[in-house]
Structure formats: C-alpha cells, structure tokens
Amino acid sequence: MRPAVTFLVALIVVLFGANLVLFTVNEIEQAVVTQFGEPIDEITEPGLYFKLPDPIQKVTFFDKRLLDYDASPAQVYTKDKKILVLDNYARWRIVEPLKFMKSLRTVAQALRRLDDIVFSELRKELGQHELHEVIATNRADLMRLVTERSDEVARAYGIEVLDVRVKRADLPPENEAAVFDRMKAERNREAKAYRSEGDEQALTIRADTDLAATTISAAAYEVAERTRGEGDAEALRIYAAAYTGAADFFQFTRTLEAYEKSLDEKTVLVQPLDTDFFKYLQGK
Amino acid sequence: MPQQFDFPKSQVPALKLSPRTIYIVIAAFFALWLLDGIYTVAPDEQAVVLRFGKLHSVSDPGLHYHLPKPIETVIIQSTAKLYREEIGFRTTDPGPPARYVQRPHESQMLTGDENIINVEMVVQYQVTSITEALFSAKDLGAFEGRGEEGLVHDACEAALRQVVGRHAIDEVLTEGKLLIQTEIKEKLQELFSKYECGITVLDVQLQTVGPPKQVDAAFKDVASAKEDRERKVNEARGYQNDIIPRTRGEAQKTMKAAEAYKIERVRRAQGDADRFRSVLSEYKKAPDVTETRLYIETMEVILPKIQKYVIKGDPNGSLINIINLEKLGLGGSGTSGEGK
Numbered sequence: 001m002r003p004a005v006t007f008l009v010a011l012i013v014v015l016f017g018a019n020l021v022l023f024t025v026n027e028i029e030q031a032v033v034t035q036f037g038e039p040i041d042e043i044t045e046p047g048l049y050f051k052l053p054d055p056i057q058k059v060t061f062f063d064k065r066l067l068d069y070d071a072s073p074a075q076v077y078t079k080d081k082k083i084l085v086l087d088n089y090a091r092w093r094i095v096e097p098l099k100f101m102k103s104l105r106t107v108a109q110a111l112r113r114l115d116d117i118v119f120s121e122l123r124k125e126l127g128q129h130e131l132h133e134v135i136a137t138n139r140a141d142l143m144r145l146v147t148e149r150s151d152e153v154a155r156a157y158g159i160e161v162l163d164v165r166v167k168r169a170d171l172p173p174e175n176e177a178a179v180f181d182r183m184k185a186e187r188n189r190e191a192k193a194y195r196s197e198g199d200e201q202a203l204t205i206r207a208d209t210d211l212a213a214t215t216i217s218a219a220a221y222e223v224a225e226r227t228r229g230e231g232d233a234e235a236l237r238i239y240a241a242a243y244t245g246a247a248d249f250f251q252f253t254r255t256l257e258a259y260e261k262s263l264d265e266k267t268v269l270v271q272p273l274d275t276d277f278f279k280y281l282q283g284k
Numbered sequence: 285m286p287q288q289f290d291f292p293k294s295q296v297p298a299l300k301l302s303p304r305t306i307y308i309v310i311a312a313f314f315a316l317w318l319l320d321g322i323y324t325v326a327p328d329e330q331a332v333v334l335r336f337g338k339l340h341s342v343s344d345p346g347l348h349y350h351l352p353k354p355i356e357t358v359i360i361q362s363t364a365k366l367y368r369e370e371i372g373f374r375t376t377d378p379g380p381p382a383r384y385v386q387r388p389h390e391s392q393m394l395t396g397d398e399n400i401i402n403v404e405m406v407v408q409y410q411v412t413s414i415t416e417a418l419f420s421a422k423d424l425g426a427f428e429g430r431g432e433e434g435l436v437h438d439a440c441e442a443a444l445r446q447v448v449g450r451h452a453i454d455e456v457l458t459e460g461k462l463l464i465q466t467e468i469k470e471k472l473q474e475l476f477s478k479y480e481c482g483i484t485v486l487d488v489q490l491q492t493v494g495p496p497k498q499v500d501a502a503f504k505d506v507a508s509a510k511e512d513r514e515r516k517v518n519e520a521r522g523y524q525n526d527i528i529p530r531t532r533g534e535a536q537k538t539m540k541a542a543e544a545y546k547i548e549r550v551r552r553a554q555g556d557a558d559r560f561r562s563v564l565s566e567y568k569k570a571p572d573v574t575e576t577r578l579y580i581e582t583m584e585v586i587l588p589k590i591q592k593y594v595i596k597g598d599p600n601g602s603l604i605n606i607i608n609l610e611k612l613g614l615g616g617s618g619t620s621g622e623g624k
Contacts, residue, residue, distance in 0.1 A: 003303060008310070024354070026337035027419045048336035066421035066479055068435065089438045091421070091479055135449045136396035163478060165442040169394060169449075176400060180498045183399050183453075187502035191509035198513030205520035213531040220535030224542030231546025235553035242557030246564050252575060253563065256582040267590040277583050278594060 020053040030064045030094065032101045033057055042098035062097045066162065067107070069114045075172065076123050080130040083175065087168040090118050090147075092154065092161045099158030113157060114150075118164055121149045135169060321352045328364030330414045333357070339415060361414050366486065367426045369440050372404035373491070392496060393445050399453040400499075404491040407440050407472065409483050416482030424481060435481060443471040456493060465490055 025031050025046045033041040035057050043049055044064070051057040073087040092114065094100045104110045125146050126134055134142065143165055151161040171179060243250045263269070273281055324347050325331045331343045335356045350356040372391030377383040391402045411417045411427055425434030447467045451460050469488040476483045495503045567574045 005306075008306070024337040027334060027339050028422075029337070046334075046336075046338035063422055065419065066435070066481070068423045068438070070433075070438070089442070091435070132396075132398060135394050135398065137450075139446050139449060163475070165438070165475075166445065167438055167441045168389070168445060170392065171394065171400075179398065179400055180496070183495070183499045184502040187499065187506050191502075191506045194506065194509035194513045195516075198509075198516035201513070202516040202520035205517065205524055209520075209524040209527050213527050216528075216531045216535045217538075220538040224538045227539070227542035227546045228549075231542075231549035234546070235549040238550065238553035238557045242560050246560075249564055249567055249571075250560065253560070253578065256578060259582060259586050263586050263590050265589050265591070268593065269587075269590050270593040270595060272595050276579070281594070 021050055022048060023051060023059050024048050025061070028063060028065050029061045030097045031062070032060045032097045034060060034101075039098055039101045042096065042101075044097065060101060062094050062100065063107070064093065066091050066093050069111055069118070070167075071115060071119060073168070074119060076126045078126055078131045078134055079128055082131040083172050084126070084131065084134060085168070085170045085172055086122065086126075086166055087170075088118065088122060088164060088166045090114060090150070090161055090164045092159055094158060095160045096158030099156075101158075103157045104159075110157065110159060114154065114159070114161070117153045118146070118150050118161070121146045121153075122164070125149075139166065317352050321350045321356070323348055323350065323358050323360065325360060326362075328362055329360050330363045331358050331360045332414060332418060334359070339419070342415060359418060361411070361418065361427075363411055363414055365410070367409050367411070367436075369407040369409065369425070369436050370405075371407070371437075371440050371444055372402070390441065391492075393448050395448055395453040395456055396450050397452040400496055401448070401453055401456055401493070402496055403444065403448055403456065403493050405440065405444050405468070406487075406489045406491055407436075407485060408487040408489075409436065409476075409485050411482055412484040413482030416480050418482075421479050421481040424483075427483075435479060436483065439472060439475045439479070443468050443475060447471055453495075457495075461490055461493065 023031075025043050027046045029046070031043040031049075032039050033043070033051055035052070037058075040057075051059060069090040069092055071088055071090075073085050076084050076086050078084055092110075094110075100110070104113060125142055129138060129142065133139075143163075147161060147164040150164055154161045170176075271278060273279070323331065325343055325345045327345045329345060331348065333340045333343065333350045333356055335351070336354075340356065348358075350358050371387075373384045373386050375382055376385055388402070391404050392400060393403060395401050417424060417427055421435055423434045425436035427436075428434070447464055448456055450467075451464060454460075456464060465488050469485050472488065473485045476485065494500070
C-alpha cells in the first residue's frame with residue numbers, strides 16, 4: 001500500500017506545483033507578467049510558460065485578435081457647414097501588451113481612449129472637407145488619413161489602429177427633409193419633361209400627318225381638275241368639229257332641244273295666233 | 285466511502301485497497317484520460333489542434349487523436365457552411381412564405397449626388413481559412429454563432445455605403461446595379477483581407493433598391509410620366525394611321541371621279557356629235573321639210589305640258605293685256621282655250 005499512496009501524493013504535488021508555476025498562452029491571447037503588481041514581461045507568442053508562484057508573479061491576459069471599437073453615432077460639421085451624423089467603427093489590436101498594461105490596463109479603458117483619439121481625428125479631418133467629398137469622392141483617402149493619424153497617437157498606448165471606417169454617414173433628420181424636397185422637385189421636373197416630350201412628339205406626328213394628308217388631297221385635286229379640264233377641252237373640240245359648217249341647223253335643233261328641257265307645266269306662254277304653229281288656227 | 289457510517293450493520297467488507305487495486309484504478313483513469321483525445325472531424329469541418337495554446341496542426345475530415353487536455357486541445361469548426369449577412373432587413377421566418385423586418389437605419393443612405401436612397405443587400409460568404417477566422421479577429425459574427433453585430437456586418441455596411449456614395453442615385457436605381465454589386469464585393473474582400481479574418485466573399489446581391497417612402501410618389505410619377513409620353517405618341521400614331529390611308533382613299537375617289545367626268549364628257553360629246561352629224565346629213569337632203577317637221581314635233585312635246593294663252597292680233601301691242609290675261613287665268617275663269 002505504501003508505494004501506491006506515495007505515488008498518488010507525489011502525482012498530486014507535482015500537478016499542483018506545475019499549476020502554480022506553469023501557464024499556457026493561447027493563440028488568441030498575449031500576456032503580461034507582473035511581479036508584486038509591477039509589469040515586468042510581455043508574452044506575445046502562444047505556448048507553455050514558467051513564472052514564479054502566485055503571490056510573487058501574476059499573469060494578466062489580453063486578447064491578441066483584432067478588436068472592435070464601435071462608436072455611437074455623433075454629429076460632425078463639414079467644411080461647407082453641413083452636419084453629418086457619423087457612425088464609425090475601428091478595428092484595432094493590442095500589439096505591445098506591456099505598454100498597454102502600463103498605460104491603459106483594461107480594454108474598457110482603451111475603448112474610452114480610442115473614442116477620444118478616433119473621434120477627434122475624424123472631426124479634424126472632416127472639418128476640412130465638403131460634404132460631397134466625404135460622401136462621394138474622397139471617402140477612402142479621408143479614412144486612410146484618419147486611420148494613420150489615429151494609429152500614430154494610439155501607438156503610445158501599445159495599440160495598433162488598423163482601420164477606421166465610416167459605417168453610416170447620414171444627414172440629420174431636419175436636413176433630410178430638405179433633401180427629400182429637393183429630390184421631389186428634381187423628379188417633378190423630370191416627369192414634366194417626359195410629359196412635354198410626349199406632347200412634342202405627339203404634336204409633331206399629328207402635324208406631319210396633317211401635312212401629308214393635305215398634300216395628298218391637294219395632289220389629288222390637281223390631278224382631278226386637270227383631268228376634268230382635259231375632258232371639257234376634248235368635248236369642246238368634238239362639238240366644235242361636229243358643228244362647224246352647220247351653225248344654223250345646230251342653232252335650230254339645239255334650241256328645240258332646249259325648249260323641251262326648259263319649258264314645263266309652270267311655264268305660262270302667251271302666244272299670238274299668227275305664229276307658225278298657230279297660224280292654221282286663224283283660218284285662212 | 286462515507287456511506288459506511290450510515291449503514292453500520294452492513295456485512296459487506298470495506299473495499300480492500302490493495303496496492304494492486306490502486307494501480308488498476310490509476311491506470312484506468314490514465315487510460316480514460318488518454319482516450320479523451322480521440323475526435324472525429326465531419327466532412328464539412330476542419331479541426332485545429334493547439335498544444336499548450338499554440339497552434340500545432342490543422343486536421344482534415346476523419347478520425348483523429350490529440351494528446352489529452354491540458355496538453356493539447358482541439359477546436360472543430362464547419363468550413364463548408366455558407367453564411368449570409370443581411371443589410372437593411374432581417375429574415376424573421378425563412379418561410380415559405382418568408383417574412384422580413386425592415387431596418388430603415390441600415391438601408392437608408394446617401395448617394396454621390398446627395399440624394400437619399402434605400403438599399404437592401406445580401407452578402408454570402410464562407411470561412412476559407414479556419415486558423416485566420418479563429419485567431420485573428422474577435423467578434424466576427426455568424427461564424428462565432430453571434431447574430432447581428434460583428435466585424436462582418438460592420439464591414440458590409442461600410443462597403444455598401446462607401447460604394448453607393450460614389451454613385452449617383454439614377455445609377456444605383458437602374459443601370460449601375462451590377463457594377464455596384466461588383467464594386468461592393470471587391471471592397472468587402474479587400475476589407476476582409478486587411479483584417480486577415482479568413483473570410484471569402486462569394487456573392488453580393490442588392491435586393492430592394494428604391495427611393496425612401498417620403499419621395500416614392502414623386503419617383504412613381506416619373507415612371508407614369510414616361511408612360512404618358514408613350515401613350516401620347518401612340519395616340520398620335522393612331523391618328524396618323526387613321527388619317528393617312530383614309531385621305532389616300534379619298535384622293536383616289538376624287539381622281540377617279542374626275543376621270544369618270546372626263547370620260548363622260550368626251551363620250552357624250554362624241555355621241556352628241558355623231559347624232560348631230562347623222563341628223564345633219566338627212567336634213568341636208570330636205571332642209572325645209574325636215575325643219576318644219578322637227579319644229580312641229582317639238583311643239584307637240586312641249587305644248588301639252590305648259591299653260592298657254594293664245595292672243596289674237598299683235599302680241600307686242602300691250603303689256604297690260606298680257607298681265608290681265610294672266611290674272612284671269614289664275615282666277616280660274618279662263619276665256620281662252622287651254623291645253624290638254
């Protein structure tokens with residue numbers, strides 16, 4: 001029994017002792033070793049490490065990964081005195097845990113400091129640019145500048161600022177109303193243009209139509225009248241050719257014909273008896 | 285074994301803790317401890333083995349073994365899974381029918397020409413480097429089982445707004461949509477590479493892209509104005525299609541009528557002339573008789589139809605006579621003879 005108990009006790013002592021002086025640093029961690037509260041060493045590579053037992057040396061772990069800093073939306077003035085509601089974020093990491101520990105100690109503290117640094121850099125930079133540059137043309141450059149400057153300042157705290165980025169940049173509600181009004185006006189203008197274009201095209205088509213119709217009618221009239229004239233002329237020629245040399249007889253027969261046509265029951269004819277027709281009524 | 289105190293009368297002898305037993309127990313625990321290191325990786329997973337916290341190896345699907353804790357630990361993660369990030373809305377129920385909630389604060393943004401637009405976007409991505417995803421950034425998002433917020437979501441919003449901010453509203457609304465999707469995808473991938481977070485963007489799709497509701501009516505009116513334009517033009521074309529053929533028809537009618545008139549005139553003239561010639565040739569044979577006959581025949585036709593007053597004597601004598609006679613005739617008591 002004795003060797004077994006000895007073995008057990010020995011095992012427990014070894015494990016307990018190992019737990020006191022050994023510690024692991026994870027892939028996502030880095031650590032600072034403090035001696036009596038004084039930071040003395042930093043560990044940035046993962047692995048198994050040795051330290052003096054607890055009351056003498058302690059280990060504080062920090063995240064090694066890229067961390068999030070998400071500011072609450074804030075108003076910023078641009079150079080053209082417009083207000084922009086900025087919601088930005090930054091990605092940062094602790095690169096020198098010893099320095100970090102000496103200056104800021106905790107991530108919460110770091111976030112507060114980042115708030116100061118990033119927001120002041122943003123405000124400084126955006127104040128030198130007009131709204132459309134911030135929104136449209138220059139955003140990438142602006143953000144790179146803000147990132148670089150924030151990074152420079154933050155290095156003093158053992159922090160690297162990798163990226164500052166505007167998540168949202170909106171106008172404040174009172175300015176939005178103005179934008180909406182402008183948008184409406186622009187669209188109304190566009191709508192009017194379309195409608196007028198419609199009128200323009202429609203009127204053009206109708207006018208073209210009327211022109212074409214009139215042209216067709218007039219051409220038809222021209223042809224028709226010429227044809228009629230030709231008919232009249234031809235008829236005249238025929239009549240003239242027939243009647244030439246027989247004018248008296250023509251006059252006689254044609255007059256008789258005209259009598260037949262023009263005298264009807266409404267005609268009142270007063271005739272003396274000594275006309276050719278009635279001469280036999282008088283007796284001889 | 286504190287139970288011994290509760291059952292003093294028990295006849296069961298106390299466990300005999302012989303050294304052999306103790307060794308066996310220790311060996312059994314040790315074996316169990318060693319066996320704890322067996323793990324399987326499913327086909328759509330990858331595993332990362334850490335030795336004392338340091339990356340030791342990455343294992344592919346299959347049955348594997350790692351040294352037991354605390355020497356080595358293993359993290360198993362799905363890598364084939366497609367993740368989906370929604371901007372501007374959230375799917376609350378994948379359905380069918382799917383249900384969504386709007387997130388106006390996410391979807392509303394400024395365009396390059398300082399207009400405001402609503403854009404909803406879906407991004408699909410995959411974790412392609414498990415070590416990067418695990419070790420290089422905190423708060424990734426869906427990969428860590430977190431829902432809404434996180435690096436991926438932030439990056440999506442930033443990329444979307446930055447790209448939309450470079451384009452005018454009409455581009456975003458219409459023809460620029462594909463281009464914008466591509467730009468967002470590139471931008472997003474650039475961000476993820478910068479953050480070294482092991483994520484590959486598979487697809488960026490703009491969903492609903494439209495004007496905010498405050499100005500929606502004005503935008504719709506533009507669309508209906510376009511339709512009005514089309515309608516007006518179509519109506520005019522209708523007018524054209526109606527008028528032109530009809531006018532052509534009427535022109536034909538006018539010209540044909542003239543043609544007919546000409547033919548009629550000429551043929552009639554020809555007929556008249558021929559008739560006249562025929563009569564004339566007969567007349568020449570006996571002019572006097574024919575003239576008299578023609579005259580009488582004509583009178584025969586005319587006189588029965590008309591009212592006639594025959595006066596004896598000189599008709600040129602007095603106009604008054606004629607008028608009186610006429611009145612008498614109209615009075616109905618005619619003294620003179622009449623026709624019929």
